[in-house]
Amino acid sequence: MSRLAHTLWNDKHPVIMIFFILLLGIAEILIVPPAWPLLNDSRKVTSVILMLLPYIFLYASANSDPGYITPENHPHQMTLYPYDFTIFHPGQECRTCHILKPARSKHCSICKRCISKLDHHCIFINNCVGYGNQHYFLLLLFFTATLITYATYIGFSILSNEIFKHLPNWTWRGKGYVWSQYFNIWAWALQEYTRIGGVTLLCLLTAPLVWGLLGYHFYLIWAGTTTNESMKWSDWAIEMADGYAFKRAIPSNRQKDTTIEPAWTRWPVESEQVVVRTEDGLPPIREGVVGVGEWERVWKLRDVENLYDLGFWDNLKDVFWPRYGVWHKKERKAEDARNNGRSNADSSATSSLRRK
Numbered sequence: 001m002s003r004l005a006h007t008l009w010n011d012k013h014p015v016i017m018i019f020f021i022l023l024l025g026i027a028e029i030l031i032v033p034p035a036w037p038l039l040n041d042s043r044k045v046t047s048v049i050l051m052l053l054p055y056i057f058l059y060a061s062a063n064s065d066p067g068y069i070t071p072e073n074h075p076h077q078m079t080l081y082p083y084d085f086t087i088f089h090p091g092q093e094c095r096t097c098h099i100l101k102p103a104r105s106k107h108c109s110i111c112k113r114c115i116s117k118l119d120h121h122c123i124f125i126n127n128c129v130g131y132g133n134q135h136y137f138l139l140l141l142f143f144t145a146t147l148i149t150y151a152t153y154i155g156f157s158i159l160s161n162e163i164f165k166h167l168p169n170w171t172w173r174g175k176g177y178v179w180s181q182y183f184n185i186w187a188w189a190l191q192e193y194t195r196i197g198g199v200t201l202l203c204l205l206t207a208p209l210v211w212g213l214l215g216y217h218f219y220l221i222w223a224g225t226t227t228n229e230s231m232k233w234s235d236w237a238i239e240m241a242d243g244y245a246f247k248r249a250i251p252s253n254r255q256k257d258t259t260i261e262p263a264w265t266r267w268p269v270e271s272e273q274v275v276v277r278t279e280d281g282l283p284p285i286r287e288g289v290v291g292v293g294e295w296e297r298v299w300k301l302r303d304v305e306n307l308y309d310l311g312f313w314d315n316l317k318d319v320f321w322p323r324y325g326v327w328h329k330k331e332r333k334a335e336d337a338r339n340n341g342r343s344n345a346d347s348s349a350t351s352s353l354r355r356k
């Protein structure tokens with residue numbers, strides 16, 4: 001029993017995903033047979049397409065690589081995002097995978113691997129949501145929400161038509177009826193058509209949850225962050241409010257330590273600030289911290305830049321079309337040319353990162 005509980009809590013298993021599939025499947029088995037003869041052709045086609053899409057994107061989210069970081073792809077993973085020197089600092093090693101953590105990555109204790117741009121581990125898809133499958137996850141949420149909303153609409157529309165057969169002056173707005181009569185009529189329809197009524201009510205109640213989750217993920221994209229990073233940002237907000245956070249400038253021409261951070265990334269911008277916390281609430285005195293000039297105390301999140309926020313559309317593009325070097329081919333070419341001109345130690349930066 002305790003081993004089972006340990007597995008359910010700590011390991012990958014499809015129990016919740018099976019529950020999700022059963023919930024969808026049983027609701028469909030309940031509502032489709034009685035509703036089907038009452039649908040016109042265009043509604044039949046729409047229903048079939050909408051019922052298939054969540055399964056397709058559930059399969060895609062569950063079976064795609066969320067961005068597993070392996071020793072082989074590590075050099076590539078390092079060049080996806082630069083360190084922001086605020087929530088991601090270079091030189092931190094994953095204790096389990098023994099690799100340098102790329103910016104925006106996190107180790108998932110359930111998948112037992114480091115994941116690129118990890119958002120969260122999702123028990124409904126039995127997989128992490130990360131760089132590699134975030135778009136499938138968003139499409140799964142969108143089409144599940146759309147299906148549930150459409151089912152709510154179709155369900156009430158069928159029930160309203162059935163009421164009309166008994167009450168010829170009936171409209172769904174209930175014109176000519178007082179509130180109590182109106183609700184009694186609907187209650188009668190729900191009882192008379194239990195299967196359609198039950199599933200319709202379930203859809204009505206669950207649709208806001210799925211839309212809410214989708215809305216939350218769009219908010220995260222708008223803010224240029226992930227579920228994982230938003231937790232780090234809220235920790236920072238507390239440190240800042242308490243007066244323990246300081247920032248200072250990072251010059252753009254600084255010399256990078258290419259044994260712990262990539263010489264270049266495909267991201268169009270680099271951090272111009274370093275943000276650190278101190279134990280005593282006094283400005284940092286540590287030697288060797290990146291950046292130049294005086295330390296400035298920061299009180300609010302809005303006083304620091306989020307390097308990973310390029311604006312809503314570019315953030316969205318990064319989720320759906322995360323192509324390599326999509327924004328700044330020119331800059332990358334220039335950077336490559338510069339790297340080629342340097343010593344061998346510099347141009348083999350990625351292989352030294354890998355050794356690390």
Ligand SMILES: [Zn+2]
Pocket residue numbers: 094095096097098106107108112113114
């Ligand atoms: Zn790891």
Ligand SMILES: [Zn+2]
Pocket residue numbers: 108109110111112120121122127128129
């Ligand atoms: Zn995971």
